[in-house]
Amino acid sequence: MTKGSYLVAMVLAAVMVCQAHAELTIDVTHGVDNPTRIAVVPITESGSQLREDVGAIVAEDLRRSGLFEPMPRTNMLSNPATAGEVYFRDWRIVSMEYVVVGKAVRQSDNRILVTYSLLQVPGERTVFTEEVRGSDSELRDIAHHISDKVFETVTGIRGVFSTRIAYITATPEQGQLVYRLLVSDADGARERLMLRSKQPIMSPSWSPDGAELVYVSFETGRPAIFRQRLVDAHREQVTNFGGLNGAPAWSPDGRSLALVLSKDGNPEIYLYSMAARSFTRLTQHFSIDTEPNWTPDGRAIVFTSDRGGSPQIYKLTIASGELKRLTFNGSYNARPRLAPDGRTLVMVHRNQGLFHIASQDLVTGNMRILTSTSLDESPSVAPNGAMLLYATKVGGKGVLAAVSIDAGVRFLLPSRGGDVREPSWSPFLK
C-alpha cells in the first residue's frame, strides 16, 4: 500500500460536514457586579420572524460577555423598531441604560437589510444608526456584527462575537475514543467538523488571517503536523519526522510556523518557512523545549523549557538569539500564550498540586491566578485581549470555560457529548 493511499484510507471522514447538533452550550457563572442594563428589542421584518432571531442572538452575546444584563422581552412595555419610535420613558421606568432597536427589510435581490440603532436612555439620544446587509444564511453574522458594534461603543473594547473557536473532542464510540477537530462561532453555534479520526488530534492553532488551522494528527500512526483550510477543508501534511512533531504556532506575518521536532534527539523548537519549506532550529538544549507562541511583533517566541530543572517560560528573540527566563513563581509554568498587547502572558501554573490558568504582567512581573478549578489547561486569549478560553474538568468530563483577563467574568461552555479540550480562539475575522 502506498503512503498516499494509506493516508486517504485513514482520513476518509475528513470532510466538512455538520453535526446533527451543536456540542456546546453556554452557562454564565459569574459576571461583573454592575452589568450595563440594556434592552434589545426584537428585530423583525414588519412583524414577521426572520429565520434567525437576530435580537435574541445579540442579547445572548452581550449577556455572555458578563458586562451586560439584557432585559427579558416579556418585561418590555413597547417594541419599537426605529429610533423615532422609542419612548424613552418606557425604558427609564425600568432603569434601562441602553436600548437597541432595529428592523429588517427584504430587498429586491432577496438580501436582507437590517437598520438598527443604539440609544442611550438617560441622555435620551441616539448613539448611532447603522445599516447591515446579508443573506438569510448570514443572519447570525449580522447579529454578531451588531453585538460587536454595541459592545465596542458602550465598553470601548472591540467585540469578539464575530470570531470563531476551534477545539478538539474525544468521544467514546463502540469502546474506542473518536477524536474530532471542530470549529464553531464564538457562541458555540454553527459547529463544523474539520477532521474525525480514531487516532488523537491535538494542538489546533489558527493562521493569522483566520483562514486555516494547523494541528497535530496521529492518523499516520505517528504525530504529524497538518494545515487545513476552512473554506474547502483542503489539507496538507507539513511534517513527517521521526519522534515529536508538535505544538505548531503560526507566525503573525503568516509566513512561518514555530513547531517542535525531536528528530535530533530531544524536543527542540524549529522555524518552518512556508515558502522555502525549510526548517531552522531555534533552540539548542538537551532539556525539553516546547509549546512555542509568538510575540505580537513576530520577533520573538515564548516557550516552555525545563532547562532550569522545572518547566518554566522563556523568551527567545529570534534575530539575536537572546534568551530570557520570564517565570519564577512556582515549580510548573507552561504553555505560554501572549495577549495581543504583548505584555500579558497567560500560562498553565501549578499551585499546591493543582493546575490553574495564571496571567503575568511582563512589565511588573506580577502573577495572578485566574481560575479556581484544577486540571485547567490550554489557555487561548481572545483577539481583543479581554477574555481567554481554557479547558477544565467538570464532573470528570472535559469542558471549555472562559474567564476575563481580570478574572471578573466567567462562563462555561458545557458539552453534551464527550470530552472537549484545547480551545483555540481565532484572530479577528474579516
Next chain:
Amino acid sequence: MKRSAFKTVFLIGMCSLFLASCSSKPTTPSTSGAGTGVSNGGVATGSLSGDGVRGTTLDTSGGIDTVFYFEFDRAVLKPEALAALRIHAQRLMANPVNVRIEGHADERGTREYNMALGERRGSAVKEFLTLQGVRGDILEVISYGEESPAVMGSSEGDMALNRRVEMK
C-alpha cells in the same frame, strides 16, 4: 457562586453550504508539498527498513510484560521493569522485529509538555534495550502524551496506569 438559569441550545445552520463545498474537493492529505523537508530526515510512513528483520510482531510468549509504569513527572525505569526488559532484549537480539515503543503520560500538566514526557519515557526503554545490545534501528519511540489514556478517570490509581510505556 451565582449561576444564571438560562442555558441555550444552539442549532446548526449552513450545513448544506459546507456539504456542497466539500463534495467538490476531496480532502486527500498530501505530503507532496512538504517533500523537501520530509526527505531531509523525515521517517517514511510504514514499516521501518532494518535489514534482516524476520518477524513482524513482538514475541510476548510466557506472558512477559509489555507495559512499564513510571512515577509522576519522571522518565526513569522502575527496578521491577528491568527483568522483563532484559528478556525482551534477548529475544530482539536473537530475532529482530520492528517494535513500537509508545510513551504515555497522565493528564496532569500541559498536553505538548506531556508529549515530550511520553517521549522521554519511551526513550528510556529504548536506551535500556540498546544498551543490552538490541539494534536501535528496529526500535521506534512514539509518544502519545496524555492523548491515549489506558483508563479514564482522574484518581491516583487511574493516573498511575496511564503513566506508561507500551511495547508493540
